Amino acid sequence: xxxxxxxxxxxxxxxxEEVLDxxxxxxxxxxxxxxxxxxxxxWKQLVAGGVAGAVSRTGxxxxxxxxxxxxxxxxxxxxxxxxxxxxxxxxxGGFRSLWRGNGINVxxxxxxxxxxxxxxxxxxxxxxxxxxxxxxxxRFVAGSLAGATAQTTIYPMEVLKTRLTLRKTGQYTxxxxxxxxxxxxxxxxxxxKGYVPxxxxxxxxxxxxxxxxxTLKNTWLQNYSQTSPDPGVLVLLACGTASSTCGQLASxxxxxxxxxxxxQASLEGEPQLxxxxxxxxxxxxxxxxxxxxxxxxxxxKVIPAVSISYVxxxxxxxxxxxxxx
Numbered sequence: 001x002x003x004x005x006x007x008x009x010x011x012x013x014x015x016x017e018e019v020l021d022x023x024x025x026x027x028x029x030x031x032x033x034x035x036x037x038x039x040x041x042x043w044k045q046l047v048a049g050g051v052a053g054a055v056s057r058t059g060x061x062x063x064x065x066x067x068x069x070x071x072x073x074x075x076x077x078x079x080x081x082x083x084x085x086x087x088x089x090x091x092x093g094g095f096r097s098l099w100r101g102n103g104i105n106v107x108x109x110x111x112x113x114x115x116x117x118x119x120x121x122x123x124x125x126x127x128x129x130x131x132x133x134x135x136x137x138x139r140f141v142a143g144s145l146a147g148a149t150a151q152t153t154i155y156p157m158e159v160l161k162t163r164l165t166l167r168k169t170g171q172y173t174x175x176x177x178x179x180x181x182x183x184x185x186x187x188x189x190x191x192x193k194g195y196v197p198x199x200x201x202x203x204x205x206x207x208x209x210x211x212x213x214x215t216l217k218n219t220w221l222q223n224y225s226q227t228s229p230d231p232g233v234l235v236l237l238a239c240g241t242a243s244s245t246c247g248q249l250a251s252x253x254x255x256x257x258x259x260x261x262x263x264q265a266s267l268e269g270e271p272q273l274x275x276x277x278x279x280x281x282x283x284x285x286x287x288x289x290x291x292x293x294x295x296x297x298x299x300x301k302v303i304p305a306v307s308i309s310y311v312x313x314x315x316x317x318x319x320x321x322x323x324x325x
Contacts, residue, residue: 041322048316050113054106056308060301062086062098064105067301068165070294071259072267082297093169101165104175108157112150120146136214140207147202155198156191162262186265194261197275201254209247213239233310241306248298253291257282 036042057064066085073080089097123142124134134142151158156179163178172178182190216239220231231239248255257278264270273281282290 044320044322045317046113046117048313048320048322050109051316052309052313053109053113055312056305057105057109058099058102059308060305061102061105062089063297063301064102065089065098065100065165066297067294068101068162068259070297071256072166072263082300085297097169100167101161104157104161104164107175108154108161112154115153116146116150119149136210140210143210144202144206147206148199151198151202152195155195158198159191159193159262162259163266166263166266182265190265193264194258194275197254197258197261201251201258204250204254205247207247208250209243211243212246213243216242237306237310241302245299245302248295252295252298253279256291256293 036045066082066089069085069089070080086098093100120142123145127138127142128134159182160175160178163182164172164175167178172181217231217236220235220239221229225231257275260278260282261273261275264272279291286293
């Protein structure tokens with residue numbers, strides 16, 4: 001994710017915040033040094049990050065599924081909360097149902113990371129040529145465009161993930177069956193429902209995530225770096241967790257509207273509303289706080305997701321022979 005924009009082009013750098021995976025996919029991609037690219041360490045780090053993300057998402061999948069349920073259905077049941085939601089899912093489909101939708105959520109990590117990285121490198125080269133690292137505002141632009149490129153490419157998988165997460169027992173036999181049913185009943189356009197709010201959400205998420213991270217890290221360096229210029233793992237993880245949380249707060253209403261648009265056709269009696277129509281409906285029926293339904297389980301998964309990501313990433317680096325810097 002976010003790396004130190006003050007580093008020299010030839011300097012190798014290790015930033016724990018780049019491996020944070022909280023199940024969100026709007027973050028600014030990694031920047032790798034020229035030495036990392038020459039030695040091939042960059043792809044090993046991507047693999048390590050991908051495995052860490054897969055384990056992290058699997059570990060927090062019940063909370064992620066609960067978040068989607070609360071985003072889509074909690075407005076019908078005003079007493080719906082975390083415990084009732086988890087109990088309801090287990091009662092409907094058993095303990096294993098807590099992981100519905102996790103398979104495709106893990107499957108999309110690899111193509112999304114690869115596309116985002118390649119797009120980021122091309123955009124970075126267009127902005128700066130082959131010399132120098134990007135300034136913070138340039139990284140925001142490059143990261144947002146790279147994220148938009150990756151999201152556009154893999155967005156049908158996002159729709160499938162939402163439908164599989166919300167499915168009832170026996171509704172679909174798997175990913176392929178879900179895709180066939182959506183295509184047959186709703187047509188090809190259904191795979192891009194919620195695309196506009198998803199794209200709009202990239203801007204506040206990436207911008208705030210990057211700005212808060214850089215601000216917190218630089219504040220620490222200015223006040224506590226007398227003995228060492230290295231903030232250390234715990235400080236960087238804390239900065240990354242705080243910045244990702246702030247980014248989520250800013251973009252969450254758009255994420256909620258996106259999820260409801262993705263799910264509309266699968267909900268009986270629900271009108272097919274546009275993004276603006278959904279915003280109006282949510283605010284009129286549920287108030288402004290309705291735009292933040294499901295944010296509690298979303299925040300509950302941040303610390304375990306970050307912890308799992310980092311531990312798995314460090315062990316994968318050792319297994320792949322990535323040199324610590």
